[in-house]
Amino acid sequence: MYKILIIGPSWVGDTMLMQPMLLRLKQRHPESLIDVLAPSWTAALLYAMPEVHEVITNPFPHGALRLGARYQLGKELRSARYDQAIVLPNSLKSALVPFFAQIPLRTGFIGEARFGLLNDARKLSKKTLPLMVERFAQLAENKEDKIPRPVANPRLEVSTAQRDATLQKLGLRLDKPVAVFCPGAEYGPAKRWPAAYYAEIAQRLQHQGYAVWLIGSAKDKEISDKIVALGNPACRNLCGSTDLTDAIALLSCAQLVISNDSGLMHLAAALDRPMLALFGSSSPQFTPPLSAHAQVIKLDLKCSPCFRRECPLGHFNCMKLLTPDLVWEKLQLTIPRR
Numbered sequence: 001m002y003k004i005l006i007i008g009p010s011w012v013g014d015t016m017l018m019q020p021m022l023l024r025l026k027q028r029h030p031e032s033l034i035d036v037l038a039p040s041w042t043a044a045l046l047y048a049m050p051e052v053h054e055v056i057t058n059p060f061p062h063g064a065l066r067l068g069a070r071y072q073l074g075k076e077l078r079s080a081r082y083d084q085a086i087v088l089p090n091s092l093k094s095a096l097v098p099f100f101a102q103i104p105l106r107t108g109f110i111g112e113a114r115f116g117l118l119n120d121a122r123k124l125s126k127k128t129l130p131l132m133v134e135r136f137a138q139l140a141e142n143k144e145d146k147i148p149r150p151v152a153n154p155r156l157e158v159s160t161a162q163r164d165a166t167l168q169k170l171g172l173r174l175d176k177p178v179a180v181f182c183p184g185a186e187y188g189p190a191k192r193w194p195a196a197y198y199a200e201i202a203q204r205l206q207h208q209g210y211a212v213w214l215i216g217s218a219k220d221k222e223i224s225d226k227i228v229a230l231g232n233p234a235c236r237n238l239c240g241s242t243d244l245t246d247a248i249a250l251l252s253c254a255q256l257v258i259s260n261d262s263g264l265m266h267l268a269a270a271l272d273r274p275m276l277a278l279f280g281s282s283s284p285q286f287t288p289p290l291s292a293h294a295q296v297i298k299l300d301l302k303c304s305p306c307f308r309r310e311c312p313l314g315h316f317n318c319m320k321l322l323t324p325d326l327v328w329e330k331l332q333l334t335i336p337r338r
Contacts, residue, residue: 002029003080005103007087007094008038008046010062011186012244012263013287015042016270017133018088019154022051024140024147035080037097044244045267048156065093074100086139087118107139132287153290156270158252166249170238176211180251182259182268183227184220184239190281190310191260193319195223199230200324201258201331206234210256213238215247215264256335258327261287269294276327276334280318281306297322297330 004025009015015038022034035054036046043055059073060066074097083105085098090111098106099117107120115121122143129135129147133154137147167174183198185191202212212232214224218240228235242250251257251268257275259265261282268275269289277289279298283305288296298304304318311318 002032002084003082004029004032004034005056005077005080005082005085005098005101006034006036006038007085007089007098007108008036008042008058009088010039010042012042012045013266014088014132015045016154016156016263016266017287017290018136019049019051019270020133020152021086021136021140022049023152024137026051028140035082041244045248048245048248060093067096070096071100073097074102077101077103088136088139092117109135109139130285133290154266154270155272156248156252156267158249158271162245163249163252166242166246167253170236170241170246170250172213172236172250172253174253176209177255178253179205179210179212179256179258180254180268180273181212181214181224181227182216182257182262182264183214183223184216184264185260185262186217186219187262187282187309190306190308190316190318191262192223193260193278193280193322195226196230197322197324197327198258199227199232201327202227202232202235204324204328205256206232212236213250213254215239215242215250256331258331259289265289274334276331278319278322278327280304280316280322281308281311283307295330295334297327 033053034051036052037056037058040057046052046055078101082103085103085106087095087108092112092114095114095117105120106118108118109124110121134151137151141147181198212235214237216239221239224237224239228237248267252271254273257268257273259277261279265277269291272291272293275294277296284296299318299322301318
């Protein structure tokens with residue numbers, strides 16, 4: 001049996017984008033066993049992927065070296081006798097545990113002077129591999145091989161039992177078509193469409209007979225409270241009331257999803273839900289929603305994409321000028337005909 005340890009990303013969206021790589025590894029090594037070292041908050045998503053055997057919790061906070069603790073974890077993992085490690089983050093720190101675990105083949109892209117830690121270091125061609133999903137998929141191949149195209153889209157499935165259990169738990173019904181809003185973005189405010197704009201679209205959708213659910217983490221509750229307060233008392237603000245498994249189940253119920261560029265956007269795409277994805281400071285040329293049912297709307301401003309957490313120019317025009325009228329016009333191409 002070929003045993004592989006994946007050093008996974010820290011973000012939910014990036015974790016979703018690595019699934020085609022896992023699928024390709026299983027195609028190349030049908031009898032392989034794939035474990036993933038990842039933060040605890042991505043575990044529910046990883047266990048929803050049939051390619052994953054076990055999730056090992058990555059206990060190290062972002063930016064923390066903790067060299068001794070990394071050595072100890074690597075030493076503990078030696079007994080698993082992995083044949084290969086694939087390191088997805090580009091940091092030096094992320095390559096330490098596989099090195100300390102004495103995994104014989106350690107694969108990843110060149111970054112942060114980690115040549116000694118990786119013995120299968122690849123040079124990344126951003127021109128050849130513009131998408132993150134392609135870059136991850138490339139690491140499933142031998143060094144000299146190109147990725148088979150087209151790269152598969154990430155995919156999630158939700159059972160009827162899982163969906164119904166979540167609906168019962170939260171007191172939700174499917175007596176109306178459901179529009180799910182994902183108004184948060186963990187990376188920073190530059191990715192977030194204004195609450196007042198979401199509120200206006202919520203009103204228009206409710207007038208067309210939709211139930212509107214707002215989902216996200218507890219950090220997104222404040223912005224969702226504003227959406228409700230701005231004339232939407234019937235909206236259900238579920239931010240902070242769900243775990244990741246619940247969020248996936250709720251997204252699977254949606255006839256329409258409106259989302260900022262966030263992890264939930266990638267989950268909705270993996271569920272193949274009709275979706276409008278709002279891009280401001282980031283780029284759909286790098287991490288688009290990978291679904292034929294997803295539409296992207298973005299203003300082509302000279303200052304965008306800046307990839308900053310907050311607008312460096314202070315005007316936030318990439319989102320402010322993306323008005324509800326522009327979004328509503330685009331929605332007409334996304335809303336399923338009933």
